[in-house]
Amino acid sequence: MIKKTVATVMLSAALSFSSLSFAGALEQNMMTLGKNFKMFNKADNQKDALKALDNMKAAALDAKKVKLKAHDVKAPSSDTLYSQLLVEIEKTRLLVQSGKLDQAKVEGKKIALVKDQGHAVYNHH
Numbered sequence: 001m002i003k004k005t006v007a008t009v010m011l012s013a014a015l016s017f018s019s020l021s022f023a024g025a026l027e028q029n030m031m032t033l034g035k036n037f038k039m040f041n042k043a044d045n046q047k048d049a050l051k052a053l054d055n056m057k058a059a060a061l062d063a064k065k066v067k068l069k070a071h072d073v074k075a076p077s078s079d080t081l082y083s084q085l086l087v088e089i090e091k092t093r094l095l096v097q098s099g100k101l102d103q104a105k106v107e108g109k110k111i112a113l114v115k116d117q118g119h120a121v122y123n124h125h
Contacts (some may be wrong), residue, residue: 029063032075
């Protein structure tokens with residue numbers, strides 16, 4: 001009986017820690033996205049812009065591992081929003097690679113729109 005209780009408590013603690021680490025990783029990824037979005041907008045050369053976009057892409061890919069549940073059943077899934085975010089990052093990246101930094105910054109505004117949409121749906125603080 002005691003072994004079952006200890007096992008249950010240990011399993012519960014492990015699951016709680018796992019949830020907290022996912023939440024911490026997700027929060028870190030969102031901070032990385034925000035910080036690098038600002039860096040991208042301040043970039044005045046291709047190298048800095050690409051570095052910021054690459055960091056945003058890595059954060060979005062890592063964040064996509066966490067499946068979020070929306071309170072609104074009509075809201076887009078977190079997978080859908082992360083996929084949209086990755087598409088916008090890639091579109092912007094292609095423009096930067098083509099030497100069109102000014103146009104990329106205009107296109108990059110769509111990254112913020114998708115990010116803001118995700119925050120509206122999933123950030124319930």
